[in-house]
Amino acid sequence: MSLSVILVKILEFMFVAGWAGTAVVLVLTGIEDVGTLLDREDEHSH
């Protein structure tokens, strides 16, 4: 296996694993965002 193929494999792993983790980030922050939007106690809209 050439060096470039190994590099590509590493990059692919990073990308896939990264996206899997990012999906969790998006779900968790999304739930928090809904809470932030519903909490209008301190809202200052000018």
Added chain:
Amino acid sequence: MSSTSNAPTGNNRVRIVVATSVMLTFISYWRAAAVILNDLGSSAFYAGGIAEQAIGKSAPWFVLAVMLFAFAVRAVYVESCSMFVRGGVYRVVKEALGGTLAKLSVSALMFDYILTGPVSGVSAGQYIAGLINDTISIADAHGLIPSAVHHLFHGTPQVGTNAIAVVFAIAVTLYFWWENIKGIEASSEKALWVMQITTVMVVMLLGWSLFTLLKVGGHLPPFPTLANIHYSDTSLGFWKHSKLPHMFGILGLIIGFGHSVLAMSGEESLAQVYRELAHPKLKNLKRTAIVIGVYSFVFTGLVSLLAVMLIPDDVRVKVYSDNLIAGLAMHMVGPQVLRLAFRAFVVVVGFLILSGAVNTAIVGSNGVLNRVSEDGVLADWFRRPHKKYGTTYRIINLIVGLQLFTIIVSWGNIYTLGEAYAFGVVWSFVFKTISMLVLRYRYKGERMWKVPPNFHIFGVEIPVGLASVGMVLLSTAIVNLFTKSVATVSGLIFSAIFFTIFTFSEKVNRRKHAHTAAQMKEQFQLQQAESVERETVGIRPGNVLVPVRDYNTLNHLKWVLERTDTHEQDVVVMTARISQFGAAAYGLSTEQMFSDYEQTLFTRAVSVAESFGKKISLLVVPARDSWSAIAQTAHNLDSSTVVTGLSSKMTTAEQAFALGSAWEAIPEPKRQFVLQIVQTDGHVDTFRIGPHTPAMKNEDVVLLHRLWLNVTREPGLENIHHHDILTEALTRFAHDYGARDRDEIVKELRRHNVAGGPLPARTVASQIPTVQPNPARSSREDGSSSPEDEGSE
């Protein structure tokens, strides 16, 4: 007199109070979102077209993925802002990885910022040129183009889109260059207005597109599989002849993602506006992030998707790749004239938002370079203020020079520009995210929020979320190095040049600053203070505040010193260190606040004071804008008078209005003060800032007096005073204005305002019967009446 005078202190030095907190006017999260979206939202006009040229018809899925991923990048920015109020790339990378990598990251960020201008300007030009050409074509199809013109142009006359785009981009860049040289202030009001108009267009676009889909149907773009990704001749860069991109499916996804990543340019603005967000800051930052996230996902993401679904393949890339939204407008259902009108509206909105992005690029680059310059990383020569306008014109000239060079070299090719642009975008994010990862272990200060999820193994925190975002960014950035050859070559050359300039300047400055610091220490003693307080400056209430900016125009200081007995009244000379939107994200140390320019300025001020043999106190305040700084300083110091020179850009009335507006923004309780503007010919205009007794016209006084005479004839009202009449009248006015007669009142006031004439007090007064005054009443009137009153009572 206080000890903060120019009288030598014990060690023979003049004490200068340097405030370290920027005086800001805070903005709501809606305005903050509008400021960011002026940059972030503008990419909707070109990102989809560029991505499709690179990877084919499945590009919209990648653009949507980028816009989804942008939510996670935003979370990284929220965490950095929860740690540092100025949580931009430079600060975070410097904190985590040190000065060298901070310089490298800021070089990449500069590449991003500088290219924002040409990309936006050229894109706007492409939309305008496209509209002109299509209008001519439609006119020709209807036989409206004379055959002579047809013969002259050997067919339908068309303008060169790239040439028009270049000319337009140069014109817009030069316009904003001049505006920035003059020192226009970035206005959140204007940004909000642009986003309101853009929202109207987006709603119309989405509504009409969905209606069109319902009427004529449409197909989703092909899903992003290796078979569906069609690379162009240039989209594989150094891997053009390699088999790798065709061997690995996931690599194809990374390449596609990398070609679409420019769609999320503008995230850095989130860190820059954070300082100016109103309380509660973190919650409002999150709200801002949600607004810009949803907006850019809908606008940039869905528009790219709809374009592929509605515009036929044969014209989409060939004709509309550089003005995709215009193509979308032309392929809706409905009469041609209506579609053309909507396209014109799209062009107007594109002109507004993309021109705004050109300005943001100059303001942002100027802010970043000012920041690194203040940190000693760029030679002081760049920071020398413009003689007339006081702006850092050399930095602005450098930025605009580079932008003009880029526009001409690209010759209006939006694809080339977009390709290069992605380099700065992705690498600045990589540096930022890696630094945030490092800071998870190195930073021990307060951190109000963290990117989730985080696990603990044997007491060690594993930042899974942050690391995941970092892995996606790093893998994309590395693949981009191979596939985006234009970006890699131009980005590396640009970054290397900037990095060399920064490193060389830093070395030169280090030697120079050591010498300057030694000199300064002999003359001035800097006292750092978190905020401006009267006690800190050591002055009495009722003092005179004299703002100074240009050491060549200190006439107003001379005027004050001629007329003020400094034993009785203190004189405070202040200068505001301005940070614009781009620079507000960065903090300044005391030494940065008091550079060699401020040293020269205060040396001159002290020398003027010495020539009068009078004492002055010196103050430096960081500020978002000079008027807020003056109003807040006058408020904090209990100043009775502010004396300033005549602005080169404003009339005295405009100056008074600007200061009055800044005063209104200060929360209660606050005191009023007098503003005196000393003109070059020695003429002085005086204004009262804050609520004050208005100058009453004689007619008004007569009317008031007649009313008073009549009212006091009523049984039980003999003891009524003139001011009681005014109170009653104003209360009734307030009631009427707040309720039924508001429109009538506004109409009346507007009529007189336009006519420039006074309200008809005399007419009303003459309708009130004259009552002979009862001499006995004179003794009842209080001392608050005007001289006219006293004369007749």
